[in-house]
Amino acid sequence: MRLAAIAFTDCGMALGARLRETFPDMTVERCGKGGLSAWTERAFAENDALVFIGAAGIAVRAIAPYVRTKVHDPAVVVLDELGTFAIPVLSGHLGGANELAVRLARCVGALPVITTATDVHGLFAVDSWARSQGLTVANPGRIKWISARLLAGETVKLKSLYPIAGEFPPQVEPDEEGYDILITHRTRGRAEALRLVPRIVTVGIGCKRGTAAETIEEAFEAALRKSGCHPAAVKAAATIDLKAGEPGLLAFCRGRGLPLSTYSAAELAAVPGSFSGSAFVKKTTGVDNVCERAAVLRSGGRLLSQKEAGNGVTVALAIEEPKLSFGEEL
16 A cells, blocks of 8 residues: 655654554655645545544645545545544545554554444445455445445345355345345446456457557457456456567556566466467467466466457456455454
8 A cells, every 4th residue: 555644743743653663665744834735636646545644624625626536536544643533534435544544543542533324333334345355346326325225224135256255244135136236347237236346357468569559458448348347357467578578568558557467488388278279379479379378377267258369469368266255344
């Protein structure tokens, strides 16, 4: 987690130093005259969480111009400079501010002040749980609907394409047909359900030298459509090391925010399984298939879709099973 803190007094800086004993990667800056707005704008864009060591009102005014949506906003927590209270003020669930407030409070002996309704009532917070499991909320507008039903004492139904360890929380029951929450890497499913997408798919890519990022993007999107895979399920890209410096491929990965793993021909050839072999590809690269083998090797799973070729690009998708469990969110 990229974490940045700002303090306003010597006392606040001393508290920040205590926090860094537990969060060594946290940056702690002292606010100079007129510097709060510039710091907040920069920190809001570059970090997963912000900590204001001072008054809550100062934090609220500082972040107000930059607040967008609960999906994009970083967690924001306020600590008074004596370390008495830790108060999440933005992105309590999806951003992890509630969890961070608890962790910060433990560091300095503060009291975490959690105000989100489901937490106050001790109910299942679906967005907080999703975050703890690495699930992307594809349609966050449905979170409020789920939470409102739980707060009204109703039961919500959940369908998961994957096993979930542990007991289901109160007011949450499994249901394969009339589900309200769907955990899936696929695009199909009940439109009204809250959709939680695990990042469990790797895209394997092969391309000719000089292939443009736009061409790779088109091939990638076509593969997603054909397989019915949700874009949010894709977590990484993989290819042969001969393509490690390919500008178009690197640009595609940057645009999609995908880390790129590369492997030698020998490593790819050693991957067990049945793949779509090509004599030309083997002559050119030293291995009979790049995209399928690279996807499987990077994911550690199985092929989701075989090689799709066109315009000098080959794309394949591999999938692994997520490890999901019910338990404490904080």
